[in-house]
Amino acid sequence: MAARVVGRTGRLAAVVRSSAVRLQSRLHGSTGLRSGSQANFFPPLEDAMLPSGSFNNRMALITGGGTGLGRAMTATLSQLGAQCIIASRKLDVLQRTAEEISSQTGNKVHAVQCDVRDPQAVSQCVDQIEALTGLPDVIINNAAGNFVCPSERLSPNAWKTITDIVLNGTAFVTLELGKRLIQNQKGASFLAITTIYAESGSGFVVPSASAKAGVEALYKSLAAEWGRYGHRFNIIQPGPIRTKGAFSRLDPTGAFEKAMIDRIPTGRLGTPAEIANLAAYVSSNYASWMSGAVTPDQWKLLEAMIRKTKGS
Structure with missing residues (x-):
């Protein structure tokens, strides 16, 4: 139940995830280790993993970069030398985060207001980014929304709220930037933060599961189509990560965290x-x-084959 990376190395799928949860839960009772002591063997190492300067002279856009995972990714990229742009609806939150990270790393972090659900707002945001830093080298689609709700109680508006942020927002940002990058003959790395249940499905978070699955289909599709322009597309499916915003909505009682840690x-x-x-x-x-x-070369071959089949 750690993170899973969905991508390809050459033509082989690269997948990184933890040991099987079912196996561990079966053995848990016989090991004599409770989760508290077990965690002592696997303490988090939170220093930057990559060498200093790994992102020098590179620009990174992180949506939802003001809080939670977005803030953490921004801090790490800035520490490694990137000039970061963080975007979300709440400009005051973004500005505080930008100032705090800049003061810690010494690298400029720009705050740009953007409602990813609105394609016109996304276009204006990208205009602003181009004026500030030029087109980014790294794009991380992290903006999200979620809540727990029995599906029989879901309203059309509740469904639309989540899918607009997660699926449509990711698509609008990716397509707007992708088209401009292609026009400028510039490559970039695109990364989407989804979730493990995008693949498996999960009760009570159906809009999020559906939207995240759509994001994964979008990225897998564009990886094949836009690789020829120098664009890379990858996905991280995090397991449970404690962040204030997500856990206050998804686990207000703490019962979920307790049950998950044991597994x-x-x-x-x-x-x-x-x-x-x-x-x-x-x-x-x-x-x-x-x-x-x-x-x-593969695309030229595919294109030639497709043309031969037209009209057949």
């Missing part, structure tokens, strides 16, 4: 810094081979 092989939740290190690696040049890939 996690390392005996603890993940930390935002651990996901930030993984995101930095996947977005860096150290992972330049990690993406869904169709080479220009």
Whole structure:
């Protein structure tokens, strides 16, 4: 129940995840280790994993970058030398975060207001980003929304709220930036933060599960189509990570956290810094081979084959 990375190295899928949760839960009673002591064997190492300067002279856009995982990823990328742009609806939150991270790392963090649900607002946001820093080298689609609700109580507006932020917002940001990057013949790394249940499904969070699954289909599709333009597309599916915003909505009583810890092989939740290190690696040049890939030569061959079939 750690993070899973969905991408491709060459033409082989690269998947990283923890040991099987079911196996651990079966053995848990016989080991004599409770989750509290078990976690002592797997303490989080939260220092930046990559060498200093790994992101020098690179620009990174992080949506939802003012809080939670977005803030953690911004702090790590800024520490590693990136000039970061954080975007969300709440400009005051963004500005506080930008000032705090800039003062810690010495690298400029820009705050840009953007409602990812609105394609016109996204276009204006990208205009502003181009004027501030130029088009980014790294794009992390992290903006999200979620809540717990029995599906029989879901209203159309509740469904629309989540899918607009998660699926449509990711699509609007990705397509707007992708088109401009292609026009400017500039490559970039795209990363989406989804969730483990995007693949498996999960009760009581159906809008989020559906929207995140859509994001994964979007990224897998564009990885094949836009690799020829120098674009990489990868996905991180985090397991349970304690962040104030998410846990206040999804686990207000703390019961979920207690039940999950007993099923996690390392005996603890993940930390935002651990996901930030993984995101930095996947977005860096150290992972330049990690993406869904169709080479220009492969595309020419596919295109020629498609043309031969027209009218048949």
